[in-house]
Amino acid sequence: MSAEGELLAARRRKLSELREAGIDPFPHAFAGVQAVADLKAAHEQLEPGADTDVRARVAGRLTARREAGKMAFLDVTDRSGRLQLWLKLDVLGEEAFERALSLDLGDIAGAEGRVVRTRRGELSLLVDAVTVLAKSLRPPPDKFHGVTDTETRFRQRELDLLANEESRALFVARARIVSAVRRHLDDAGFVEVETPVLQPIYGGAAARPFTTHFNALDQTMYLRIATELYLKRCIVGGLERVYELGKDFRNEGLSPKHNPEFTMLEFYEAYADYHDMAERCEQVVAAAAAAAGYAGDIDFTPPWTRKTLACAIEEATGVAVFEHRTLEALGDAMRARGLEVPEHEATWARMVDHLLSRYVEPHLIQPTFLMDYPVELSPFAKRHRSEEGLVERFEAFAGGMEIANAFTELNDPDDQRARFEEQRAAAGAGDEEAHPFDEPYLAALEQGMPPTGGIGIGIDRLTMLLTGRTTIREVILFPALRET
Numbered sequence: 001m002s003a004e005g006e007l008l009a010a011r012r013r014k015l016s017e018l019r020e021a022g023i024d025p026f027p028h029a030f031a032g033v034q035a036v037a038d039l040k041a042a043h044e045q046l047e048p049g050a051d052t053d054v055r056a057r058v059a060g061r062l063t064a065r066r067e068a069g070k071m072a073f074l075d076v077t078d079r080s081g082r083l084q085l086w087l088k089l090d091v092l093g094e095e096a097f098e099r100a101l102s103l104d105l106g107d108i109a110g111a112e113g114r115v116v117r118t119r120r121g122e123l124s125l126l127v128d129a130v131t132v133l134a135k136s137l138r139p140p141p142d143k144f145h146g147v148t149d150t151e152t153r154f155r156q157r158e159l160d161l162l163a164n165e166e167s168r169a170l171f172v173a174r175a176r177i178v179s180a181v182r183r184h185l186d187d188a189g190f191v192e193v194e195t196p197v198l199q200p201i202y203g204g205a206a207a208r209p210f211t212t213h214f215n216a217l218d219q220t221m222y223l224r225i226a227t228e229l230y231l232k233r234c235i236v237g238g239l240e241r242v243y244e245l246g247k248d249f250r251n252e253g254l255s256p257k258h259n260p261e262f263t264m265l266e267f268y269e270a271y272a273d274y275h276d277m278a279e280r281c282e283q284v285v286a287a288a289a290a291a292a293g294y295a296g297d298i299d300f301t302p303p304w305t306r307k308t309l310a311c312a313i314e315e316a317t318g319v320a321v322f323e324h325r326t327l328e329a330l331g332d333a334m335r336a337r338g339l340e341v342p343e344h345e346a347t348w349a350r351m352v353d354h355l356l357s358r359y360v361e362p363h364l365i366q367p368t369f370l371m372d373y374p375v376e377l378s379p380f381a382k383r384h385r386s387e388e389g390l391v392e393r394f395e396a397f398a399g400g401m402e403i404a405n406a407f408t409e410l411n412d413p414d415d416q417r418a419r420f421e422e423q424r425a426a427a428g429a430g431d432e433e434a435h436p437f438d439e440p441y442l443a444a445l446e447q448g449m450p451p452t453g454g455i456g457i458g459i460d461r462l463t464m465l466l467t468g469r470t471t472i473r474e475v476i477l478f479p480a481l482r483e484t
């Protein structure tokens with residue numbers, strides 16, 4: 001038998017011994033548990049060698065053991081921290097003492113006793129009862145080396161969380177970011193709503209959807225690629241400030257910045273435009289940074305830098321994109337400056353997007369809004385009030401990546417219908433990411449949608465930024481992975 005097999009067999013034997021002794025190794029509950037951090041905070045002034053009459057109950061995973069004759073010390077760790085359990089033979093009695101010592105690292109145990117501080121200054125629980133709460137049948141990861149293999153960390157995130165305190169802290173920070181975002185919008189009078197994840201017509205972005213079949217209706221359905229169109233229908237219905245924080249799905253490739261299932265915040269505000277959305281974006285991200293305890297080199301303090309998309313591309317490449325309004329002309333201008341001209345880009349708008357992603361985005365480290373995009377890239381944005389061929393749209397960048405996308409929303413149903421027709425033509429020409437024609441959405445717009453600003457902020461990317469991670473898989477608990 002292998003060494004691993006022997007370890008597993010030994011743990012199985014101990015499981016059997018517990019049951020034979022009439023002890024349930026998986027009891028239903030353990031009431032009255034106090035968090036380790038709270039217990040420590042309440043007794044931080046206790047002097048070395050001090051005893052108390054304060055009784056407490058703690059529970060968690062056993063992470064260390066030290067034996068010293070008729071005494072032993074076990075470390076129990078919960079989400080908030082580690083506490084030393086002080087076991088004494090004359091307090092527990094021989095049977096309970098030996099049973100406690102037979103516990104394996106990784107077992108989940110409860111303990112109760114008096115709060116004391118040892119002569120060496122360690123706050124401890126002098127226990128008079130230890131209860132097995134869940135027998136661990138597999139050994140825990142090496143506590144000194146943690147789980148360092150990337151594939152293991154992502155495929156078995158529970159091991160990563162068990163072994164790596166930094167990983168636990170990361171996902172606590174993510175939760176604080178989400179809470180801060182919600183709190184900020186709630187305080188600003190926004191209403192959180194839920195829209196369908198399973199949709200008969202996908203829309204709100206340029207992306208390929210995941211397709212499924214609804215058996216009861218014998219109908220093809222799609223996992224949503226965005227929440228935008230349903231949220232704007234809420235605006236039409238009189239919910240003048242709405243947001244949704246939830247999952248979107250795009251049937252695309254994997255990369256350090258892309259996961260097919262991701263978390264997106266979208267919010268919409270009646271009587272606002274993209275300038276208002278820029279201010280909201282600054283406020284939301286600043287609140288999230290404060291909640292995450294961000295202390296990096298990026299300054300999220302409003303106001304952020306603002307420049308036009310065309311200006312940013314020209315500064316980076318020397319190409320004035322709006323002076324070269326055909327694919328051929330733009331390609332020639334790029335070649336003249338020695339720039340990469342990808343052969344697969346089939347439209348002028350896609351080539352502009354390539355210039356942005358290749359030559360501009362990676363260098364936008366401090367928070368920056370790029371304003372005023374070509375209408376060809378923005379089927380849901382309102383035409384610019386003063387610049388022909390542009391729409392009122394910005395994308396927000398920080399840390400060399402896009403974190404938000406916002407519009408003054410298109411609320412003219414006739415203009416929207418024309419844009420849908422253009423997208424339908426693009427689909428007919430082979431564009432797999434062209435937006436489908438959405439008649440129900442047009443019907444909603446025809447009811448009348450007030451002037452509206454809207455924005456989407458990627459929560460995963462924002463978490464990457466605020467926790468210093470370089471890949472999206474780090475900040476998603478269970479990212480998409482290829483089957484082994």
